[in-house]
Amino acid sequence: xxxxxxxxxxxxxxxxxxxxxxxxxxxxxxxxxxxxxxxxxxxxxxxxxxxxxxxxxxxxxxxxxxxxxxxxxxxxxxxxxxxxxxxxxxxxxxxxxxxxxxxxxxxxxxxxxxxx
Amino acid sequence: xxxxxxxxxxxxxxxxxxxxxxxxxxxxxxxxxxxxxxxxxxxxxxxxxxxxxxxxxxxxxxxxxxxxxxxxxxxxxxxxxxxxxxxxxxxxxxxxxxxxxxxxxxxxxxxxxxxxxxxxxxxxxxxxxxxxxxxxxxxxxxxxxxxxxxxxxxxxxxxxxxxxxxxxxxxxxxxxxxxxxxxxxxxxxxxxxxxxxxxxxxxxxxxxxxxxxxxxxxxxxxxxxxxxxxxxxxxxxxxxxxxxxxxxxxxxxxxxxxxxxxxxxxxxxxxxxxxxxxxxxxxxxxxxxxxxxxxxxxxxxxxxxxxxxxxxxxxxxxxxxxxxxxxxxxxxxxxxxxxxxxxxxxxxxxxxxxxxxxxxxxxxxxxxxxxxxxxxxxx
Numbered sequence: 378x379x380x381x382x383x384x385x386x387x388x389x390x391x392x393x394x395x396x397x398x399x400x401x402x403x404x405x406x407x408x409x410x411x412x413x414x415x416x417x418x419x420x421x422x423x424x425x426x427x428x429x430x431x432x433x434x435x436x437x438x439x440x441x442x443x444x445x446x447x448x449x450x451x452x453x454x455x456x457x458x459x460x461x462x463x464x465x466x467x468x469x470x471x472x473x474x475x476x477x478x479x480x481x482x483x484x485x486x487x488x489x490x491x492x493x
Numbered sequence: 494x495x496x497x498x499x500x501x502x503x504x505x506x507x508x509x510x511x512x513x514x515x516x517x518x519x520x521x522x523x524x525x526x527x528x529x530x531x532x533x534x535x536x537x538x539x540x541x542x543x544x545x546x547x548x549x550x551x552x553x554x555x556x557x558x559x560x561x562x563x564x565x566x567x568x569x570x571x572x573x574x575x576x577x578x579x580x581x582x583x584x585x586x587x588x589x590x591x592x593x594x595x596x597x598x599x600x601x602x603x604x605x606x607x608x609x610x611x612x613x614x615x616x617x618x619x620x621x622x623x624x625x626x627x628x629x630x631x632x633x634x635x636x637x638x639x640x641x642x643x644x645x646x647x648x649x650x651x652x653x654x655x656x657x658x659x660x661x662x663x664x665x666x667x668x669x670x671x672x673x674x675x676x677x678x679x680x681x682x683x684x685x686x687x688x689x690x691x692x693x694x695x696x697x698x699x700x701x702x703x704x705x706x707x708x709x710x711x712x713x714x715x716x717x718x719x720x721x722x723x724x725x726x727x728x729x730x731x732x733x734x735x736x737x738x739x740x741x742x743x744x745x746x747x748x749x750x751x752x753x754x755x756x757x758x759x760x761x762x763x764x765x766x767x768x769x770x771x772x773x774x775x776x777x778x779x780x781x782x783x784x785x786x787x788x789x790x791x792x793x794x795x796x797x798x799x800x801x802x803x804x805x806x807x808x809x810x811x812x813x814x815x816x817x818x819x820x821x822x823x824x825x826x827x828x829x830x831x832x833x834x835x836x837x838x839x840x841x842x843x844x845x846x847x848x849x850x851x852x853x854x855x856x857x858x859x860x861x862x863x864x865x866x867x868x869x870x871x872x
Contacts, residue, residue, distance in 0.1 A: 397602050403513060410506045437506045437549045441578040444600035445510055 378491045379476075380404060387450060387485045394447030405492070407446055412489050416442065417482040424475060433462040436478070452480040495542040495571070495618075496520055498610060501530040501558070502547040502576070507599075511545060511576070514603040515610065519543075527553025527561075534567060541571050542614045545606075546593070548577045548584070559591040569621070572613040576601065592717045648757040653707065654753050656764075659748070660710050662717055673803060674710045675853055680799035682706035683846050686840040688795065695791050701759075708763040709796040712771045715745025739780050742769050766790035771797045776831035787833075794833050798840060801829050806851055817848045 386392035398404050416439050420429050423432035436459045443452035453475040461467045461474055494518055497520040502508045512521045522537060527550055534541060548555035555575060562568050572594035577584070585596045595615050597606060601765035643795060660674045685702035716724060719741055723734050730738065745768035753761060770784065770793035777785030789797075805820035815823065821844055825837060841848070 407510060410509060414506060434549060440634055441599045442504055442506050444578060445507060
């Protein structure tokens with residue numbers, strides 16, 4: 378799977394990312410760092426434990442990283458969850474937001490494995 | 494050498510991207526949160542050119558870092574660029590209010606981040622250099638002004654001391670009483686201030702009047718050069734002896750010239766004018782040069798009336814004291830020679846003040862204390 382195909386599969390924009398990050402080697406290096414950092418798991422653990430402050434920080438970071446890496450779907454999902462957690466314990470049901478983050482994240486990790 | 498960018502960001506990936514962006518143009522230092530950032534800043538104060546600061550970090554966030562940097566005056570040392578995924582204008586505004594130099598939103602464009610870091614560095618250096626220069630110049634100017642003020646005060650003190658010294662000598666030789674010199678000074682001041690108000694064409698101001706009044710104390714300094722045999726001679730003087738007396742105007746200038754190194758320029762020239770010309774008359778019939786009208790320096794004209802008024806109202810070996818009324822009339826009638834009509838009008842205005850001054854002098858000299866009277870030729 379090429380980078381272009383990978384971005385298409387995970388709902389991101391290869392063209393835009395390449396424009397910013399200059400070359401494929403760097404993008405691949407960053408994506409590998411992304412999967413190794415395990416931010417997604419940290420977020421999910423904090424959510425489960427009801428540690429809202431931690432959860433906010435993790436989802437905020439996740440959003441930032443996704444924006445930088447052009448991972449559109451996960452960036453959007455984490456951005457929505459981020460706003461829901463901004464003032465501590467959420468006042469709305471975050472189950473669907475969490476599910477979308479989880480799904481988008483899983484999709485990325487999955488496709489990363491078949492990236493050349 | 495400031496060639497380093499400090500990247501403060503808790504997400505390793507973001508730090509990595511930023512490092513790659515700056516590589517080749519800057520060295521980089523990294524910190525994972527605010528506390529680490531402050532430690533790195535303290536250790537590398539002289540190397541850091543720009544700080545890139547994330548807002549959301551564990552332990553200590555970006556806003557708190559800004560606050561502490563402001564307290565420690567670190568914001569004067571290097572610019573801080575906020576890098577954040579926050580998009581609300583309120584947060585951006587808060588950061589800039591807290592002293593951030595610029596605000597960069599994620600996702601960042603490498604070329605733009607590099608350009609903005611460079612801009613921040615250039616502007617900041619320029620601004621700091623300007624401020625440094627202004628501070629330096631201001632300090633220098635303040636120092637110079639202070640030195641000048643001190644010098645001026647010193648000179649003024651020196652002048653007053655010189656004048657006092659010379660009037661002491663006059664007094665010690667029993668040529669004039671010390672009180673005569675003080676009275677002439679007081680009359681000169683009153684008349685000078687009136688002239689300043691009534692006739693602005695003479696261009697007098699308060700400090701000039703003060704200089705003239707102080708310098709008036711020197712008007713008869715030349716008498717120390719004239720022998721006692723003539724000065725203290727009882728009875729009438731021969732014409733030759735009187736010619737010798739007239740020399741005191743020119744001799745006074747010689748005395749002053751011997752002390753010229755001690756004087757401030759405006760005092761000195763004023764003393765010279767007064768010494769030389771205080772016996773000139775408005776109609777040209779005075780001495781030593783027979784100047785007329787406003788050829789006679791105005792300082793000398795003022796002192797001339799003051800001196801005359803004092804001689805008339807006080808006792809001399811060759812005359813009794815005239816009453817203030819008689820003295821005033823004699824001057825106004827021209828019995829003491831011609832004076833500047835404008836100054837006569839001033840004297841008219843100041844008549845009451847002159848008489849008050851006379852009374853003040855009387856009460857300060859207790860009865861029985863004989864005034865050492867010298868000889869005063871008051872034609």
